[in-house]
Structure formats: structure tokens, C-alpha cells
Amino acid sequence: MLLALQFSHIGGGWTGAxxxxxxxxxxxxxxxxxxxxxxxxARLGRRGTWILAGASAVALAVLAxxxxxxxxxxxxxxxAT
Known part of the structure; x- marks a missing residue:
């Protein structure tokens, strides 16, 4: 939903594509x-490090x-996220 809204604000007829x-x-x-x-x-388990890194990356991406x-x-x- 966020991606489609961002494209609709920019404009262009090919938002869906x-x-x-x-x-x-x-x-x-x-x-x-x-x-x-x-x-x-790792200390956080097999996926804990990836979950922490992913959550941080997504938060920064939404701001960007x-x-x-x-x-x-x-x-x-x-x-990138």
C-alpha cells in the first residue's frame, strides 16, 4: 500500500506496472x-541478528x-529493505 501511494503522489500513468x-x-x-x-x-540465535538488522533497515527505509x-x-x- 505504501509503495502504491508513493507512486500516485509522484504521478505517471504506469503506477500499477x-x-x-x-x-x-x-x-x-x-x-x-x-x-x-x-x-x-550468533548469540541471538540463527535469525535474531537478521531480524534486528531488517527491522532497523525497514525503519530507515520508511523515513527515506x-x-x-x-x-x-x-x-x-x-x-534494499
């Missing part, structure tokens, strides 16, 4: 991240998305 492409690449990225998150053994007005930058921030 942009959301689909960004979410599609994000789903491909999840395959790599899920494998990496299951490896290793509030001030972004370019579609390519929205895509980069979205994929």
Missing part, C-alpha cells in the same frame, strides 16, 4: 536473503521514502 515490477524483483531477492538468514549461529520523489530511488530503497 511499476509496483508490479518492484514487488517482483523484491520477491526474487527474498530467495537469496532467506537462505542467508538461516545460516550461522517519505522524502523521495524519484521512482528509481524508491525502487532502490524498496529493494
Amino acid at each position: 511499476a509496483v508490479g515490477v518492484i514487488n517482483g524483483f523484491g520477491a526474487l531477492f527474498v530467495f537469496v536473503v532467506n537462505v542467508q538468514a538461516g545460516r550461522g549461529g 521514502l517519505m522524502f523521495t520523489t524519484r521512482m528509481w530511488l524508491i525502487a532502490v530503497i524498496w529493494w
Whole structure:
């Protein structure tokens, strides 16, 4: 929902296509991240470190998305989280 709202504020007639492409690449990225998150053994458990890092990254990304007005930058921030 956040991504579609951000694109609608920027404008352009291809908001639906942009959301689909960004979410599609994000789903491909999840395959790599899920494998990496299951490896290793830290003090916080196998996934605790990844959960903490992910929560911090998402919080920063939401703040960055509030001030972004370019579609390519929205895509980069979205994929980085």
C-alpha cells in the first residue's frame, strides 16, 4: 500500500506496472536473503541478528521514502529493505 501511494503522489500513468515490477524483483531477492538468514549461529540465535538488522533497515527505509520523489530511488530503497 505504501509503495502504491508513493507512486500516485509522484504521478505517471504506469503506477500499477511499476509496483508490479518492484514487488517482483523484491520477491526474487527474498530467495537469496532467506537462505542467508538461516545460516550461522550468533548469540541471538540463527535469525535474531537478521531480524534486528531488517527491522532497523525497514525503519530507515520508511523515513527515506517519505522524502523521495524519484521512482528509481524508491525502487532502490524498496529493494534494499
